[in-house]
Amino acid sequence: MASITIKDMSVSYTKGKTHVIDGMNLQVKDGEFCVFLGPSGCGKSTAMHCIAGLLQPTKGQILFGHTVMSSDGKKDFVPPQERNIAMVFQEYALYPNMTVRKNMSFALETKKTPKDEIAKRVDSMAQMLEINPLLDRKPSELSGGQRQRVALGRALVRDPQVFLLDEPLGNLDAKLRDQVRYELKKIQAQLGVTTIYVTHDQTEAMTMADHIVLMKDGHIMQQGTPNELYDHPNCLFVAGFLGTPQMNNFDTEVVERADDGYCLRTANFSLTVPKEMNACLRDYAGETIVTGIRPSDFELAEEGETDAIPAVVDSIEPLGDAFLVYVTVGKNVVVFKYTKENAPTAKEIMLKPCIAKLHLFDRESTKRINV
Amino acid sequence: MERRISIERNKQDQATQTAKIRPRWHTYALHAIYYLLMIVFVVFYMLPFWGTLTTSLKSNSEVMTSNPVAWPQQVTGEGYVSAFEELSGPLLNSVFITLGGAIGSVFLGSICAYALSKWKFKFGNLFFILLVAATYLPYQAILIPLLQTINALNLYDNVLGLILVHSVFGMSMCTVMMRGYYSDVPDVLIKQAMIDGNGPWQIYRKIVLPNTKIATITVFVFQCTSIWNEMLFALVLGGYSSKPATIALNELAGTMAAEYNVQMAGSILLALPVLILYIFMGKYLIRGYMAGAVTAS
Numbered sequence: 063m064a065s066i067t068i069k070d071m072s073v074s075y076t077k078g079k080t081h082v083i084d085g086m087n088l089q090v091k092d093g094e095f096c097v098f099l100g101p102s103g104c105g106k107s108t109a110m111h112c113i114a115g116l117l118q119p120t121k122g123q124i125l126f127g128h129t130v131m132s133s134d135g136k137k138d139f140v141p142p143q144e145r146n147i148a149m150v151f152q153e154y155a156l157y158p159n160m161t162v163r164k165n166m167s168f169a170l171e172t173k174k175t176p177k178d179e180i181a182k183r184v185d186s187m188a189q190m191l192e193i194n195p196l197l198d199r200k201p202s203e204l205s206g207g208q209r210q211r212v213a214l215g216r217a218l219v220r221d222p223q224v225f226l227l228d229e230p231l232g233n234l235d236a237k238l239r240d241q242v243r244y245e246l247k248k249i250q251a252q253l254g255v256t257t258i259y260v261t262h263d264q265t266e267a268m269t270m271a272d273h274i275v276l277m278k279d280g281h282i283m284q285q286g287t288p289n290e291l292y293d294h295p296n297c298l299f300v301a302g303f304l305g306t307p308q309m310n311n312f313d314t315e316v317v318e319r320a321d322d323g324y325c326l327r328t329a330n331f332s333l334t335v336p337k338e339m340n341a342c343l344r345d346y347a348g349e350t351i352v353t354g355i356r357p358s359d360f361e362l363a364e365e366g367e368t369d370a371i372p373a374v375v376d377s378i379e380p381l382g383d384a385f386l387v388y389v390t391v392g393k394n395v396v397v398f399k400y401t402k403e404n405a406p407t408a409k410e411i412m413l414k415p416c417i418a419k420l421h422l423f424d425r426e427s428t429k430r431i432n433v
Numbered sequence: 434m435e436r437r438i439s440i441e442r443n444k445q446d447q448a449t450q451t452a453k454i455r456p457r458w459h460t461y462a463l464h465a466i467y468y469l470l471m472i473v474f475v476v477f478y479m480l481p482f483w484g485t486l487t488t489s490l491k492s493n494s495e496v497m498t499s500n501p502v503a504w505p506q507q508v509t510g511e512g513y514v515s516a517f518e519e520l521s522g523p524l525l526n527s528v529f530i531t532l533g534g535a536i537g538s539v540f541l542g543s544i545c546a547y548a549l550s551k552w553k554f555k556f557g558n559l560f561f562i563l564l565v566a567a568t569y570l571p572y573q574a575i576l577i578p579l580l581q582t583i584n585a586l587n588l589y590d591n592v593l594g595l596i597l598v599h600s601v602f603g604m605s606m607c608t609v610m611m612r613g614y615y616s617d618v619p620d621v622l623i624k625q626a627m628i629d630g631n632g633p634w635q636i637y638r639k640i641v642l643p644n645t646k647i648a649t650i651t652v653f654v655f656q657c658t659s660i661w662n663e664m665l666f667a668l669v670l671g672g673y674s675s676k677p678a679t680i681a682l683n684e685l686a687g688t689m690a691a692e693y694n695v696q697m698a699g700s701i702l703l704a705l706p707v708l709i710l711y712i713f714m715g716k717y718l719i720r721g722y723m724a725g726a727v728t729a730s
Binding site: 142151 | 625
């Protein structure tokens with residue numbers, strides 16, 4: 063097992079004209095489950111391919127523990143076959159000419175592991191993933207879910223210092239995805255191998271990661287634990303990317319109150335913010351900022367209550383254990399999660415946001431204002 | 434209401450389908466024309482082969498008196514015996530040259546194709562363009578320098594010399610053909626094999642070759658056929674001891690002009706190995722030719 067350190071890594075194509083990754087710095091601790099999250103084309107798979115050695119960064123350094131895997135000079139580059147890593151691709155990449163058993167034992171045979179040791183490891187992993195009846199089949203005789211398990215088994219059967227998983231659940235149906243997700247996390251915790259997992263699915267990231275690295279356009283936008291990113295997004299992009307449904311954003315004016323505090327005002331409502339936020343709002347007095355409220359941070363308010371937002375109900379989506387209520391506030395469509403047993407029946411309602419959980423962002427730079 | 438609309442739509446669909454079916458007499462007439470054309474083409478293409486076969490089974494005297502395409506009144510193998518006496522040595526030479534040349538060119542072409550399709554390196558594309566250009570090079574243009582080279586290597590009138598020439602000249606065509614097949618092997622398999630601890634050579638041996646068996650067989654058969662039928666290199670670079678069957682057959686025509694049955698038997702003997710190869714490898718060849726049309730799974 064090893065920690066992974068990435069120092070100032072850049073990848074560019076067309077002689078430096080197109081930057082896929084620009085100055086990436088990252089530290090993944092030994093045994094950590096790290097998820098690279100981001101929209102398509104953000105550079106997360108490229109970063110993983112650099113860690114695997116399938117791609118050489120244009121600039122920067124990659125270390126496994128204290129061993130340099132890739133550096134600015136070409137002579138320091140360690141090819142993938144010498145990095146002792148295991149990787150699962152979204153396309154599974156099972157060798158069509160080999161049986162499941164042969165697929166799983168291929169890497170171990172290359173490493174010249176004794177035959178009885180290979181058989182023992184393959185059998186125990188096949189049992190863990192419930193694929194032992196499939197060991198003598200060829201990949202073309204397996205279903206998508208079975209192929210996925212074999213691909214995972216092939217990676218897990220080795221004893222690598224790093225696991226790299228490139229959208230491994232992308233081709234599975236929703237039910238199987240949940241099941242494999244749970245198993246994968248369990249096995250990773252058991253084995254304690256440093257793991258990097260690439261996905262664009264924020265649910266996978268939130269549920270599996272010890273450490274999320276959220277990327278956009280080749281840059282790390284924010285990294286930290288799932289809760290850190292969810293509760294304290296450092297910019298509007300992170301706030302919007304994490305959480306389903308997305309955070310509701312309002313353009314609000316910062317207005318000074320008579321009692322030395324501030325309130326956030328729109329044409330339809332006004333929210334009184336606690337004095338602890340004065341320091342960060344002082345520079346924005348009289349200006350417009352973006353106020354974000356997560357759908358789960360609303361509750362129904364009584365008529366005449368302070369800091370209440372008047373809203374008109376548009377539609378209600380039942381989720382089973384809750385309702386997603388779409389309302390109109392002025393010209394904005396706002397969604398909130400209502401967890402009571404029965405959906406609100408009134409057409410016109412009052413919403414009260416949890417003031418302590420407001421997310422305030424600069425409108426120009428989109429950076430977070432309240433720390 | 435919706436149901437009624439859907440029933441009416443079904444009726445319309447049926448009416449359209451019925452309208453598309455032509456009257457029966459028309460179909461029969463078309464089929465008759467198709468079959469007639471097919472029979473004409475088959476007869477046209479098979480007639481020379483039929484003439485060769487019937488002549489080869491006749492005695493020399495019957496050849497002079499009978500219709501060339503008529504079945505022999507008395508079937509005899511004397512033509513084959515005489516032809517085999519003349520061609521046995523050259524046929525053996527042809528087998529060595531063909532197998533050696535085909536194995537050599539397929540091996541070299543396969544490695545080149547693997548490197549060009551799966552690995553990126555400087556001037557890789559330029560190298561491929563030059564190889565494609567080489568496939569269009571007329572052999573006559575390089576005969577004299579080639580003869581000088583073979584002489585310098587002391588390989589004139591030597592089976593090994595012809596094997597070397599066919600290996601090198603076949604390589605460009607093999608590379609071009611195999612590059613197409615290898616491009617269908619998903620790159621992700623190569624990446625996975627690298628992650629699994631394999632270097633380029635091991636990946637070629639354990640992943641690329643086993644997954645492109647049919648392509649290799651196709652190109653091998655293609656090479657076998659062209660080397661087996663080749664005459665020019667054999668004429669210029671091969672003397673008496675390395676003479677292949679194509680040259681010997683030609684000499685058969687020159688020295689025994691009147692013995693058509695022997696010449697035809699020789700032709701059949703020369704064509705037989707290639708025919709057998711196509712009959713046994715036919716299904717692989719069709720799959721091989723089709724391989725580029727579908728993605729490898």
